[in-house]
Amino acid sequence: AQSVTQLGSHVSVSEGALVLLRCNYSSSVPPYLFWYVQYPNQGLQLLLKYTSAATLVKGINGFEAEFKKSETSFHLTKPSAHMSDAAEYFCAVSGGNTGFQKLVFGTGTRLLVSP
């Protein structure tokens, strides 16, 4: 079965600092990987996705993620945090015997940005 592990339920950074949110996946087949962001009292919004093309994926709002098969990782980064980045971030995987539409989510990482 596919699964996703997000290390750290909370990550705190200062405004302007590097953002690094960790995601490791488990999949018996080449996965599709996603990062979603959830702002307070809102639904989930897609930040970026990996679909077996380029391993470095650029998304919205300056975020990017790199697919590393050898490390089974798909960490999310942003060079310089903004206050508006404070939100909860979810890594998700799809593909294989669960189907390409079903998303299996990690437990989420709440990003806190201080001035």
Added chain:
Amino acid sequence: EAQVTQNPRYLITVTGKKLTVTCSQNMNHEYMSWYRQDPGLGLRQIYYSMNVEVTDKGDVPEGYKVSRKEKRNFPLILESPSPNQTSLYFCASSALDRGISEQYFGPGTRLTVT
């Protein structure tokens, strides 16, 4: 505007009183799904539908029912709600292809069962 709508956004009810949470999308998507979000557990799939009259169980279907009589609507039914169904519920939809298309999420329904 492409969107997924859910109603109601907030609901407080009592144990055993049947309720329905509606979900509607205007993108002509084949695939629709319900998730529940609980602290520390992320989002877990309850039910999904590949098209009209085609539904199947997700990972946590106990206590829930769904129907898909029209392509745009996918209501979630709780026949006899219990306190352990207190949660934040999301409906999502996407076009049916090989997972490349984005899943669009509704704004969520916060349900409290007392």
